[in-house]
Each structure stands twice: as structure tokens, then as C-alpha cells.
Amino acid sequence: MKFKLDENLGPRAAALMAESGHEVATVPQERLSGTSDTRLFESCMAERRCLVSLDLDFADVIRFPPDKTAGMAVLRLPRGASLKLLTALVRNLLTALETAPIVGQLWVVELGRIRVHQGESPEQR
DSSP states (O other): EEEHHHHHHHHHHHHHHTTOOOOEEEEETTTTTOOOHHHHHHHHHHTOOOOEEEGGGGGOOOTTTGSSOOEEEEEOTTTOOOOOHHHHHHHHHHHTTTTTTOTTTEEEEEEEEEEEOOOOOGGGG
């Protein structure tokens, strides 16, 4: 699968995803650091990449409809979280991807669960 990691995720997350066989691009690599959320969303759609971010703004399904994407994953960390916890959330995401497709969905990855928001079907529009 093709992913784009937001600038709030470091090289460890990218390495974990690449080690799992995924194609990973990062916002800093593509010189998109500081770009607007809208531009990042549009970039992911154009490249058919699943966006992975810590930015809760991407959980707004009205502003960023997941049905138009290759998928979006928002990792939800509690305050003061450690690198170890972030690594665990990335691993939870990777494990879930082995059994379910994320395309057209928003996954909010939290400790112990993943909340899935389905995109609208054509009949719902």
C-alpha cells in the first residue's frame, strides 16, 4: 500500500511501515512541511496515498471526506505519550491493515481500538 506520513510523524514510523512492505513518502521528503491541511489532503488524493497523521483535524469527515481517498489514519495519542506508545499505535495500524482495507475510510487509531468511519456510498450523496 502507498502511504504519506504527515510531518508530525518521524522516521521511526516511516521505517516501521516500510519494513512491513509498504511504500512510504513523508511530508518533509516531498518538501510539503508547513503546507495547509487542505493541500496535503489533495496531494494524497492525487497520488492515491493513504494519509497517516497525528493531526485530529483530519478526523473531520465533512472537511476531509474519506470516501474520496485511498484512506486516512489518525493516530490518537494521550497527552505526554512516549515514542513507545506511538510505535505501538503504528503497529496496531499495520496489523489491522493485514485484515481490512482502509480505502475510502477514516481510521482513528487509539489505545486498544480502531474507530472506523466509512465514507458515504453513492446512494447516500
